[in-house]
Amino acid sequence: MHRPTRRHLLAATGITALAGCTGGGSGTDSFTRPLDLPTVDERLPLPAEPATLRDEARSGGPPKDGIPSIDEPSFIDPDAVDFLDPGDPVFGVASDGAIKAYPQKILVSHEIVNDDLDGTPVSVTYCPLTGTVQGFYRGNTEFGVSGRLINANLVMYDRTTEAWWPQILATAIPGPWNETPEVRSLREFRLIWTTWEQWREQHPETQVLSTDTGHAKNYGRDPYGSYNPRGGYYETENMIFPGRVEDDRYHRKRVVMGARAADGAVAFLKDALRENRVMTGELGNTPVVAVYDDRYDTAYVYRNPDEQSVSHEADGQIASGGSTYAPDALPLSRIHTFDAMWFAWIGYYPETNVYG
Incomplete structure (x- = not known):
């Protein structure tokens, strides 16, 4: 079939396909070099x-x-x-x-x-x-x-x-x-x-990736839709390719902040983090705390095995143990955390603990 x-x-959904250059292939000596x-x-x-x-x-x-x-x-x-x-x-x-x-x-x-x-x-x-x-x-x-x-x-x-x-x-x-x-x-x-x-x-001193990439591309147009304002593929329930599992608890494209380690996975709904600022949960059997950072509209997840009290301050700082910290600088073990669409996260981590 x-x-x-x-x-x-x-094309079928009315979105123009990416124009990719052909090429690249593999050399026959790829396994002669150590990785x-x-x-x-x-x-x-x-x-x-x-x-x-x-x-x-x-x-x-x-x-x-x-x-x-x-x-x-x-x-x-x-x-x-x-x-x-x-x-x-x-x-x-x-x-x-x-x-x-x-x-x-x-x-x-x-x-x-x-x-x-x-x-x-x-x-x-x-x-x-x-x-x-x-x-x-x-x-x-x-x-x-x-x-x-x-x-x-x-x-x-x-x-x-x-x-x-x-x-x-x-x-x-x-x-x-x-x-x-x-x-x-x-x-x-x-x-x-x-x-x-x-x-x-x-970061006013930041360097920015240039459109001078060596490739002829139209960088003014996203073939999937737009994040500014949000629309197209990023907004609808429509899928171009199916996910691994069907889980209708949330909109397929709803964004979660996910963290995973050898002992499990955890996900926090990003819009819930915006509202609550601090949320708790478990990764495997370990208590974790997620804190929102309004400087960037992002969040971080930390292991919190002793369940220390963590709260959000009016100035965006995070209070814990009698001191205040930037959201990305709590004195706890931080777990790698990133944005993902709900269908993508749950497809790879179906046993994840979800909080929202």
């Missing part, structure tokens, strides 16, 4: 065996590298940015020696930027179908877009061993170019999904 591709389904890739000590949870996930993969339309990663990114000063409106989404990172913003309207056409942060090789990755942005330490390799989807989510591949890496799972699985990869999980870093206005206010 003919299976629809992302290109056909975008020096920063990974975590404990593998992140998987919803199924790696081979089972591989069998669930489907073509997204463009071939391998048909959606081209940005491998030689250039950056400009904020005063030179003339293509962003205040409410446009950007994905920000502020680390020692590097403050950068990656505009969503550029990444929607590329999905991966192979960059470095103050000399450390990283990959910034974005899947428009699942609303997820993830940062990974990439060691001596680069990541590319495989052209495959699992749970409607981007499947990356590394250009050294050509193993598949589903973006949300951040863990290697078998694929047709490497049937027996070492199954391990990537080290991640936080990217903040915020607006250009909010990011620039907090």
